[in-house]
Amino acid sequence: MLPLPDLNPKAMDDRIEALRKTLGKRVTILGHHYQDDSVIRHVDLRGDSLELARKVKDIESEHIVFCGVYFMAESAALLARRGQKVHLPEMSANCVMAQMAPADLVERVLRQCNEARKVVPLAYVNSSVAVKGVTGKFGGAVCTSANAKKMMDWAFRQAEAVLFLPDKNLAWNSADLLGIPEDARHMVNIRHGGAEMDMNAVNDARLIMWPGCCAIHARFNVRQIESRRAEHPGARVMVHPECSPAVVAKADAAGSTSFIIKYVAEAKEGDTVIVGTEINLVERLAEQYKGKVTVVPLLESECSHMDRTRPVHLLSVLESIADPGNPAWPPCIVTVDPGVAANATSSLDRMLKEMQ
Ligand code: 13P
Ligand code: SF4
Numbered sequence: 001m002l003p004l005p006d007l008n009p010k011a012m013d014d015r016i017e018a019l020r021k022t023l024g025k026r027v028t029i030l031g032h033h034y035q036d037d038s039v040i041r042h043v044d045l046r047g048d049s050l051e052l053a054r055k056v057k058d059i060e061s062e063h064i065v066f067c068g069v070y071f072m073a074e075s076a077a078l079l080a081r082r083g084q085k086v087h088l089p090e091m092s093a094n095c096v097m098a099q100m101a102p103a104d105l106v107e108r109v110l111r112q113c114n115e116a117r118k119v120v121p122l123a124y125v126n127s128s129v130a131v132k133g134v135t136g137k138f139g140g141a142v143c144t145s146a147n148a149k150k151m152m153d154w155a156f157r158q159a160e161a162v163l164f165l166p167d168k169n170l171a172w173n174s175a176d177l178l179g180i181p182e183d184a185r186h187m188v189n190i191r192h193g194g195a196e197m198d199m200n201a202v203n204d205a206r207l208i209m210w211p212g213c214c215a216i217h218a219r220f221n222v223r224q225i226e227s228r229r230a231e232h233p234g235a236r237v238m239v240h241p242e243c244s245p246a247v248v249a250k251a252d253a254a255g256s257t258s259f260i261i262k263y264v265a266e267a268k269e270g271d272t273v274i275v276g277t278e279i280n281l282v283e284r285l286a287e288q289y290k291g292k293v294t295v296v297p298l299l300e301s302e303c304s305h306m307d308r309t310r311p312v313h314l315l316s317v318l319e320s321i322a323d324p325g326n327p328a329w330p331p332c333i334v335t336v337d338p339g340v341a342a343n344a345t346s347s348l349d350r351m352l353k354e355m356q
């Protein structure tokens with residue numbers, strides 16, 4: 001790996017902006033809300049997972065630079081037009097939850113689930129494209145935190161039972177919203193390649209849940225809510241549905257990243273909102289609404305993978321586009337295995353169609 005340029009932050013920002021100007025319409029930069037301010041200030045489009053996935057299809061530029069984590073760039077590569085290139089500035093930026101569901105294991109578990117009856121998979125967008133391919137193959141769809149309830153309802157219209165993966169918390173919280181009885185839910189045992197699955201419980205359940213979760217949202221707990229409420233009497237607590245069901249039950253509201261942003265935007269002057277989600281977003285909201293709404297983090301919980309993308313990585317990608325083949329700027333292009341693309345696309349398209 002060649003050394004990246006050692007510029008001061010101002011010089012780095014200037015160089016990025018100069019390259020954006022030179023490259024013009026050839027490049028569109030996307031950024032997830034969890035990205036650091038130093039990166040988000042350079043993006044053309046920012047959004048949550050659903051908003052960004054929806055925007056990809058309308059992008060005409062030759063290059064899409066995705067400031068986020070690997071699965072997001074993979075989804076963009078899947079939805080991109082022929083010949084369009086998708087770049088992930090920091091290739092090691094991953095999602096720990098997505099990594100909890102390897103595609104071969106998902107396929108093995110699904111095969112067993114489908115032995116006695118039809119079980120349709122519903123894959124949270126925080127999963128690899130290979131998992132989305134397996135999901136498509138079994139007639140399932142993708143969902144995001146913004147539409148998990150709606151898509152779970154869709155999945156129950158396709159089959160008697162649903163396997164939701166990889167987030168057990170989003171599964172449980174969505175099932176609560178749909179009124180699925182607790183005794184109709186089962187957490188599948190994925191140990192030893194699925195060899196220890198309790199097939200009686202699997203065949204009895206309406207909702208089968210994969211035992212994954214987000215380490216960043218799993219840090220929030222009920223005690224933190226109690227102590228924050230004691231510090232800020234009258235404050236409302238808003239959390240992301242990747243938090244545990246106990247935290248969601250204790251909060252005043254739960255919703256996706258876009259829902260959290262809307263909730264704060266619609267708060268009345270003088271309100272205090274305690275927010276339980278990734279700290280980069282919470283701090284940005286606190287700054288944006290300073291003087292109108294007090295935004296307090298439930299706890300400072302950072303997604304270290306989201307935070308891996310720094311301006312220097314964005315700069316390197318833009319240099320590689322402006323000067324292809326120059327070994328100083330190694331390309332960071334995300335591609336999709338053609339063997340899984342068709343099935344993965346159908347699972348994503350099922351979601352996008354349902355959301356129209
Ligand atoms: P959103 O779907 O709300 O953008 O969340 C993505 C994510 O990674 C949450 O941790
Ligand atoms: Fe994945 Fe959690 Fe980071 Fe979101 S916050 S990208 S779910 S690890």
